[in-house]
Amino acid sequence: MGSVINIDGIDIEVIRKNIKNMHLYVLAPDGRVRITAPFRMKDSTIRSFAASKLNWIKKHRGKYQNQGIRPDKRFETGEIHYYQGRDYLLNVLNTGRRQRVEICNEKNRIDLFVREGSTLEQRKKVLTEWYRIRLKEQIPGIIEKYEKKMGVKVNGFGVKQMKTRWGTCNHSTGRIWINLELAKRDKKFLEYIVVHEMTHLIEKNHNKRFYSYMDMFMPEWKEIRKELKDSPVIL
Numbered sequence: 001m002g003s004v005i006n007i008d009g010i011d012i013e014v015i016r017k018n019i020k021n022m023h024l025y026v027l028a029p030d031g032r033v034r035i036t037a038p039f040r041m042k043d044s045t046i047r048s049f050a051a052s053k054l055n056w057i058k059k060h061r062g063k064y065q066n067q068g069i070r071p072d073k074r075f076e077t078g079e080i081h082y083y084q085g086r087d088y089l090l091n092v093l094n095t096g097r098r099q100r101v102e103i104c105n106e107k108n109r110i111d112l113f114v115r116e117g118s119t120l121e122q123r124k125k126v127l128t129e130w131y132r133i134r135l136k137e138q139i140p141g142i143i144e145k146y147e148k149k150m151g152v153k154v155n156g157f158g159v160k161q162m163k164t165r166w167g168t169c170n171h172s173t174g175r176i177w178i179n180l181e182l183a184k185r186d187k188k189f190l191e192y193i194v195v196h197e198m199t200h201l202i203e204k205n206h207n208k209r210f211y212s213y214m215d216m217f218m219p220e221w222k223e224i225r226k227e228l229k230d231s232p233v234i235l
Helices: 043-052 054-067 120-150 180-184 187-199 208-217 221-230
Strands: 002-007 010-017 023-027 032-038 080-083 086-094 100-104 109-114 156-160 167-170 175-179
Touching: 002 043, 010 054, 023 054, 032 043, 043 054, 080 120, 080 180, 100 120, 109 120, 120 156, 120 180, 120 187, 120 208, 167 187, 175 180, 175 187, 180 187, 187 208, 187 221, 208 221
Parallel strands: 010 032, 086 109, 156 175
Antiparallel strands: 002 010, 023 032, 080 086, 100 109, 167 175
């Protein structure tokens, strides 16, 4: 169930869900604004909430708009792609063997080996799966490190593309999900998100208890969160 409200000339999409609290998002790549709200919350309450966050909304929309709308990736030689916070020059090579990705840190280059005549979607799939594999290699070490500190057990994890969240946690099953886009970001952001979702295994909600645990397990989490929020969109 969706609707649109306008605050100071800014259209804000309102989506009602079976949740307890409102959440505000400024979405990549163009700075669209969305609020998710409980089903029974009054329209006036949502409007007041949006108005109170107007400066924040304008600040974050401005970041996206100042970057301009960048063209969609073609996954062709010469494009810039990102891995662990660094930018790399993509080099597309034909191969009759296994399609794969090789990274050359010395030359700041990602070599993408694909079949001759491959389509954009096929090239994208090979690189995307490489990102997925790299994250799946990194996450277990972070989980193991913090399981000992936190006294919790993660029953499983997955990696998937998410539009509005960096991670999610299923408190009842003990499983966490991590956004595939974190492969492109600095490793500290991945560690922060994993710890955040693991903390939800102790405290389901974002409340004082939750944040006190975050302070205990990762004292620098506030600085990392701010840096992640302020970082540019990566396409």
